[in-house]
Amino acid sequence: MPQILVEDLAKTYRVAERDPGLLGAVKGLVHRRHRTVQALRDVSFSLEAGELLGFIGPNGAGKSTTIKILSGILKPDAGLVQVNGRVPFTDRIAHVSRIGVVFGQRTQLWWDLPVSEGFDLLADIYRVEPARYRANRDELVALLRLERVLDQPVRQLSLGQRMRAEIAAALLHEPDILFLDEPTIGLDAPSKLAVREVVRRLNRERGVTVLLTTHDMHDIEALAERVIVIGHGQVLADSPFETLRANVLAERRLVVDFAHAAPDLNLPGVEVRSRKGQTLELAFDPARTPTPTLIAALAAAHEVVDIHVGEPAIEEVIARFYDLHGAGEA
Amino acid sequence: MDAARPYLAAFSSRFLLMLQYRAAAIAGFATQCWWGGIKVMIYAAFFAAAPGAAAASPMTLVQVITYTWLAQALLALTPWSADPEVALSVRTGSVAYDRLRPVDTYSLWYVRGAAWMASRALPRAALMLLGAGLVLPLIGLSDWAWKPPPTLAAAAAFAISLPLALALSAAFLMIVNIIxxxxxTDRGINVLFNSLIIVFSGNLLPLALYPDWAQTALLVQPFAGMMDIPLRLYVGQLSGTGALAGLGLQAFWTVALILLGRWAMARVMRRLEVQGG
Structure with missing residues (x-):
């Protein structure tokens, strides 16, 4: 039996609408109009204990809604959800004591309390046995480099410091499953790396199951073996990341520096993507034009200084995938 | 003990944090001194101007004066507005985190609200007792002072009634929080309940001073138990079976509002929408 089981999940929201302007506001006093938004249609997937799953999709695709249902905050309209054999919303209290959740856009620590007092309070709320709590906290503080901020009120932390503290706060009760909803949003590079490192270690060393949503494809590339792409409330793809990349984009890139001004190329199956002085960026399909053939042809016809083979940026892969499925943001 | 641990921790954490706000306590105390002083003088003028009515009054001037200082001191114990922490968490969506805790959300909010009210009332009440109970007699104004309860029974009844008032106020605060x-949003609801509470808790005028025909209705409505009943017990205006009835009413309304609040909360949480993000 998988640790997380989701079948035919559906959720709708009612959205209040108002005509613009004064007249619209007055009309709204008398009669409210509502529109139903289908946040999730029929999402199904399952997850084994110890997996690390990346959840990606454009804004409004249903990622956060799925996490909120899995964590017991929202009640789904239809479908089956089981986590550790429990139904999250119905069996909320037993369920949430075994999971940890971080919402990158919100804070779970108390704004005016020093970080360490916030941790103490959470340990009390989760009824963590004191000796275990101390050991756990010390380990997390070291892992997330929080020693220097422990005595500071949360409101005085930088975003990077706060996010590291948030992640520690979600782990004080040693959950089996960690839900991370955009944990790296707005962070600088070192903080992102620290977050990824911690997530990887928790997953590898402690076997914590991780479900992560993000818009940063480097998070996915660094962490997730498996990726679910969601759009318009539906699962569009569920596969290893490399498969996803290979399926969506077989394209290769070649950046060529010429000794003189870049020539006008006219090679079949090769597209000039950009031209900058003596440099050309070419796009081609290696199945049709093998890379060595192309390089040989270029070197034979022109005086080439340098050649660099690359792949399109991951962001491009995903944007193209969303387009392909008509899943761009509504 | 372990079952209560989250709630005790949430209570003491909020209580200790709120006690840090000294400036707010002193400002509140100053305002309440000002209003208390004005009210005491108005009551004195009424009692002096109409000796006949004063003789028939269910409360003596001495009782009214002590009642007034107490009402000013305990103002923060009435649920004036929704818990600002709950209002903020609902607006920002942090309410999601409250639902992630392995505790009963109603109880968590309840103890936090109780801590919030108690911690705001405590320093204000202490300052008021110091000012109206000690300083006034020392400077020769003991006629205008906050007096101790007249009997041991009155003191005992008050000691039971005050925590009940907090429990009742917190139960009502939860209704406001759930709305x-x-x-x-907390705007409309705060304005609406403010005026109800200030009148029906006895804060504006002791409920005993309203016309006789209104007395029963005023006593049995829920707001009386938040302030008027404990204060009447303190000054000895309610005693004997009246005192028992007052305590009973407080307990009844506390239980009734908690049941109502829990039912409403379950409904609201079922259709909770945590927006954005």
């Missing part, structure tokens, strides 16, 4: 959670 805020359902409507996502």
């Amino acid at each position: 805020v959670a359902a409507t996502l």
Whole structure:
């Protein structure tokens, strides 16, 4: 039996609408109009204990809604959800004591309390046995480099410091499953790396199951073996990341520096993507034009200084995938 | 003990944090001194101007004066507005985190609200007792002072009634909080309940001083138990079976409002929408 089981999940929201302007506001006093938004249609997937799953999709695709249902905050309209054999919303209290959740856009620590007092309070709320709590906290503080901020009120932390503290706060009760909803949003590079490192270690060393949503494809590339792409409330793809990349984009890139001004190329199956002085960026399909053939042809016809083979940026892969499925943001 | 641990921790954490706000306590105390002083002088003028009515009054001037200082001192114990922490968490969506805790959300909010009210009332009440109970007699104004309860029985009844008032106020605060959670704003609801509370808790005028025909209705409505009943017990205006009835009413309304609040909360949480993100 998988640790997380989701079948035919559906959720709708009612959205209040108002005509613009004064007249619209007055009309709204008398009669409210509502529109139903289908946040999730029929999402199904399952997850084994110890997996690390990346959840990606454009804004409004249903990622956060799925996490909120899995964590017991929202009640789904239809479908089956089981986590550790429990139904999250119905069996909320037993369920949430075994999971940890971080919402990158919100804070779970108390704004005016020093970080360490916030941790103490959470340990009390989760009824963590004191000796275990101390050991756990010390380990997390070291892992997330929080020693220097422990005595500071949360409101005085930088975003990077706060996010590291948030992640520690979600782990004080040693959950089996960690839900991370955009944990790296707005962070600088070192903080992102620290977050990824911690997530990887928790997953590898402690076997914590991780479900992560993000818009940063480097998070996915660094962490997730498996990726679910969601759009318009539906699962569009569920596969290893490399498969996803290979399926969506077989394209290769070649950046060529010429000794003189870049020539006008006219090679079949090769597209000039950009031209900058003596440099050309070419796009081609290696199945049709093998890379060595192309390089040989270029070197034979022109005086080439340098050649660099690359792949399109991951962001491009995903944007193209969303387009392909008509899943761009509504 | 372990079952109560989250709630005790949430209570003491909020209580200790709120006690840090000294400037707010002193400002509140100053305002309440000012209003208390004005009210005491108005009551004195009424009692002096109409000796006949004063003789028939259910409360003596001495009782009214002590009642007034106490009402000013304990103002923060009435649920004036929704818990600002709940209002904020509903607006920002942090309410999601409250639902992630392995505790009963109603109880968590309840103890936090109780801590919030108690911690605001405590320093104000202490300052008021110091000012109206000690300083006034020392400077020769003992006629205008906050007096101790007349009997041991009155003191005992007050000691039981005050925690009940807090429990009742917190139960009512939860109703307000739940309305805020359902409507996502605390503006309208705060204004609406403010005026109800200030009149029907006895804060504006001791409920015993209203016309006789209104007395029963005024006593049995829920707001009386938040302030008027404990204060009447303190000054000895309610005693014997009246005192028991007062305590009973407080307990009844506390239980009734908690049941109502729990039912409403379950409904609101079922259709909770945590927006954005």
